[in-house]
Amino acid sequence: xxxxxxxxxxxxxxxxxxxxxxxxxxxxxxxxxxxxxxxxxxxxxxxxxxxxxxxxxxxxxxxxxxxxxxxxxxxxxxxxxxxxxxxxxxxxxxxxxxxxxxxxxxxxxxxxxxxxxxxxxxxxxxxxxxxxxxxxxxxxxxxxxxxxxxxxxxxxxxxxxxxxxxxxxxxxxxxxxxxx
Amino acid sequence: xxxxxxxxxxxxxxxxxxxxxxxxxxxxxxxxxxxxxxxxxxxxxxxxxxxxxxxxxxxxxxxxxxxxxxxxxxxxxxxxxxxxxxxxxxxxxxxxxxxxxxxxxxxxxxxxxxxxxxxxxxxxxxxxxxxxxxxxxxxxxxxxxxxxxxxxxxxxxxxxxxxxxxxxxxxxxxxxxxxxxxxxxxxxxxxxxxxxxxxxxxxxxxxxxxxxxxxxxxxxxxxxxxxxxxxxxxxxxxxxxxxxxxxxxxxxxxxxxxxxxxxxxxxxxxxxxxxxxxxxxxxxxxxxxxxxx
Numbered sequence: 001x002x003x004x005x006x007x008x009x010x011x012x013x014x015x016x017x018x019x020x021x022x023x024x025x026x027x028x029x030x031x032x033x034x035x036x037x038x039x040x041x042x043x044x045x046x047x048x049x050x051x052x053x054x055x056x057x058x059x060x061x062x063x064x065x066x067x068x069x070x071x072x073x074x075x076x077x078x079x080x081x082x083x084x085x086x087x088x089x090x091x092x093x094x095x096x097x098x099x100x101x102x103x104x105x106x107x108x109x110x111x112x113x114x115x116x117x118x119x120x121x122x123x124x125x126x127x128x129x130x131x132x133x134x135x136x137x138x139x140x141x142x143x144x145x146x147x148x149x150x151x152x153x154x155x156x157x158x159x160x161x162x163x164x165x166x167x168x169x170x171x172x173x174x175x176x177x178x179x180x
Numbered sequence: 181x182x183x184x185x186x187x188x189x190x191x192x193x194x195x196x197x198x199x200x201x202x203x204x205x206x207x208x209x210x211x212x213x214x215x216x217x218x219x220x221x222x223x224x225x226x227x228x229x230x231x232x233x234x235x236x237x238x239x240x241x242x243x244x245x246x247x248x249x250x251x252x253x254x255x256x257x258x259x260x261x262x263x264x265x266x267x268x269x270x271x272x273x274x275x276x277x278x279x280x281x282x283x284x285x286x287x288x289x290x291x292x293x294x295x296x297x298x299x300x301x302x303x304x305x306x307x308x309x310x311x312x313x314x315x316x317x318x319x320x321x322x323x324x325x326x327x328x329x330x331x332x333x334x335x336x337x338x339x340x341x342x343x344x345x346x347x348x349x350x351x352x353x354x355x356x357x358x359x360x361x362x363x364x365x366x367x368x369x370x371x372x373x374x375x376x377x378x379x380x381x382x383x384x385x386x387x388x389x390x391x392x393x394x395x396x397x398x399x400x401x402x403x404x405x406x407x408x409x410x411x412x413x414x415x416x417x418x419x420x421x422x423x424x425x426x427x428x429x430x431x432x433x434x435x436x437x438x439x440x441x442x443x444x445x446x447x448x449x450x451x452x453x454x455x456x457x458x459x460x461x462x463x464x465x466x467x468x469x470x471x472x473x
C-alpha cells in the first residue's frame with residue numbers, strides 16, 4: 001500500500017510539472033497585446049503583408065479559400081504601416097505583435113533544423129494552398145534574406161514585406177542564388 | 181451467421197474490400213457515421229451484444245485519444261476556443277479529430293467482422309492458386325490472435341496458482357502482469373519455431389500440394405455479386421465526382437440535405453448494411469418457420 005501511494009504521488013507531481021509548462025489563455029487575453037505609440041525619438045519599422053500573386057493564379061487556389069475573407073480583392077492583407085521597434089526585435093516578433101493587434105490569423109512553428117521560426121500560414125493561407133510551389137516569403141528593404149524570420153535583427157527604418165508566392169519566389173523576383 | 185458463412189469467398193472478399201475502401205476514402209462525417217453504425221450492427225449480428233459491450237470500454241477511450249491528438253498538432257481552423265502555448269485550439273481541429281477517430285474505429289470493427297467471416301480455408305481457396313505462400317502466411321498470422329489470447333489465459337491461471345498476485349500493492353500486481361506477458365512472448369517465439377518444424381516434417385515444403393474446398397457458386401451468390409458490382413461502379417462514380425469529400429478547414433463545409441444527397445446517403449446506408457440485412461432476413465425467416473412447427 002505504501003508503494004502505491006508513493007508511485008501515485010510521483011505521477012501527480014509529474015502531471016503538475018507538465019501542466020505548468022502548458023500556458024492556456026482565453027481568446028481575449030491572447031489578443032491584449034500592446035503596440036507602443038510612435039513618438040518623436042522612437043525607432044520604427046514598416047510592415048506590409050500581401051498575397052497579390054494569388055490573384056494571378058486564382059485557379060490553383062484551394063476551393064475553400066476562394067473567398068474575400070482570405071484573399072482580399074486587391075491582394076493586400078495589411079498595407080504598409082509604421083510600428084515601433086522594440087530593442088532586439090526580430091522580424092517574427094514584429095509580425096507576431098502586429099497580427100495579434102490587428103486580429104489577423106497567423107500560424108508559425110519553430111524549426112530546429114534552421115534554428116528559426118517558420119511561418120506556416122497568415123490569414124488562413126498556408127503553404128501549398130495555391131499549387132505545390134506556394135508559400136510565404138519575406139523581404140527586408142526590398143532584399144530577400146537567407147535567414148529565417150526570427151534570426152534577423154532589425155534596424156531603424158527597415159521595411160518588412162511578407163509576400164505570398166505561388167512559384168517558390170520566382171514570381172516575386174527572388175533569385176535563390178543571389179541571397180545575402 | 182449461418183447464411184453469411186456459406187457465401188462464396190469471393191463475395192465476402194469483394195464486399196469487405198468495397199466497404200473498407202469507401203470508409204478510408206471518405207471524409208464526409210455523415211458517411212463515416214453510417215460506416216461506424218453499420219460496422220457495429222454487423223459486429224453485433226455476428227458475435228452478439230455481450231462481445232460488443234466488452235469491447236466498447238476499450239473503444240471509447242481510444243476514440244477520445246485519437247480525437248484529442250489532432251487539435252494539439254493542427255491549429256488550422258477559424259473558430260478559436262482558447263490558446264495553448266501561443267497556439268490556437270480550434271473547434272474545426274477537434275471535430276476533424278473525432279472524424280478520423282470514428283473512421284479508424286469503424287475500420288477496426290469491419291476487420292473484426294471480416295475475421296469472423298473469412299476463415300483460413302477461404303483464404304487458401306481464394307489465393308491458393310495465385311499466391312500460395314502468401315495465403316498460408318496470412319492464414320497462419322490470423323490464427324495467432326485467438327491462440328495467444330487463449331494461451332495468455334492459461335499462463336495467467338498457472339502463475340496465479342504459483343502465487344505472483346499475492347501482494348497488496350496495485351503496482352506489484354501490474355508488474356506481475358508484465359511478467360506474464362513476457363512469458364507469453366517467449367512461448368510465442370518457441371511455438372512458432374515448433375510449428376515451422378512440424379509443418380516441414382509433414383511435407384508442407386514439397387511441391388504438388390493441393391487444397392480441397394467445396395465452395396459452390398449458387399444463384400443467391402450471383403445476385404449478391406451483381407449488387408456488389410453495381411455498388412462498386414456507383415461508388416467509383418461518386419468518388420470521382422467528389423461527393424465523398426468534405427473540407428474542415430478553415431471553416432466546415434455545409435452539409436447538404438437536398439434530394440440528390442439524401443438519395444446518395446440512403447444508397448450508401450444500404451450498401452454498408454447489405455450483409456446485416458441478409459443476416460437479419462435469414463433470422464426472421466427462421467423465426468417465422470419455427471412458429472409454423
